[in-house]
Amino acid sequence: DTGVSQDPRHKxxxxxxxxxxxxxxxxxxxxLYWYRQTLGQGPEFLTYFQNEAQLxxxxxxxxxxxxxxxxxxxxxxxxxxxxxxxxAMYLCASSSQSTTVITDxxxxxxxxxxxVL
Amino acid sequence: DAKTTxxxxxDCAEGRAANLPCNHSTISGNEYVYWYRQIHxxxxxxxxxxxxxxxxxxxxxxxxxxxxxxxxLILPHATLRDTAVYYCIVRPSLQGAQKLVFGQGTxxxxxx
Numbered sequence: 001d002t003g004v005s006q007d008p009r010h011k012x013x014x015x016x017x018x019x020x021x022x023x024x025x026x027x028x029x030x031x032l033y034w035y036r037q038t039l040g041q042g043p044e045f046l047t048y049f050q051n052e053a054q055l056x057x058x059x060x061x062x063x064x065x066x067x068x069x070x071x072x073x074x075x076x077x078x079x080x081x082x083x084x085x086x087x088a089m090y091l092c093a094s095s096s097q098s099t100t101v102i103t104d105x106x107x108x109x110x111x112x113x114x115x116v117l
Numbered sequence: 118d119a120k121t122t123x124x125x126x127x128d129c130a131e132g133r134a135a136n137l138p139c140n141h142s143t144i145s146g147n148e149y150v151y152w153y154r155q156i157h158x159x160x161x162x163x164x165x166x167x168x169x170x171x172x173x174x175x176x177x178x179x180x181x182x183x184x185x186x187x188x189x190l191i192l193p194h195a196t197l198r199d200t201a202v203y204y205c206i207v208r209p210s211l212q213g214a215q216k217l218v219f220g221q222g223t224x225x226x227x228x229x
Binding site: 048 | 158215
């Protein structure tokens with residue numbers, strides 16, 4: 001299967017600890033998105049990259065959050081000094097920019113479920 | 118904010134067609150209609166998208182009204198594995214990358 005992969009699938013941490021999640025997009029997809037989903041809600045956009053450039057960040061992405069995509073392939077999302085309100089599913093999606101198709105379709109990974117105690 | 122309105126829940130019998138409505142009365146001429154679904158504890162799965170013509174793929178059919186103010190996703194022969202939350206999303210057809218804005222979706226339950 002060559003879909004979007006995320007690691008770890010589950011993470012339990014104590015308040016105040018730092019956590020890092022990894023996302024591997026579909027091969028050759030140059031766009032990568034991060035979303036967050038809390039219980040009972042639809043996913044909410046956090047940030048996106050085109051190649052290695054981070055081009056948009058949501059207001060949801062506080063100073064404690066940082067995302068990188070150093071070589072334009074995999075991406076990491078780090079949360080520093082976690083709070084209980086950070087408990088959520090963190091979803092990654094990727095898409096391919098095309099010169100012939102105007103709209104790009106995003107394909108999601110399985111998500112990382114974070115629980116902050 | 119999401120630009121779509123969907124019923125919060127629907128039920129359908131296994132083997133029957135499931136018809137999921139979506140209202141997007143403020144849709145602009147350059148906006149596509151996308152459908153995703155999310156099975157419990159999994160990431161959203163892309164189903165289908167369209168601009169103004171009806172579309173069909175191996176998963177579903179998308180019927181868009183002529184005025185484009187509403188659409189219906191049709192799962193022709195629903196199975197238990199189709200139980201999921203279904204999201205209808207409108208999205209501009211701009212060249213730049215566009216985030217998806219999810220609403221609450223419709224929780225579809227397929228009953229045996």
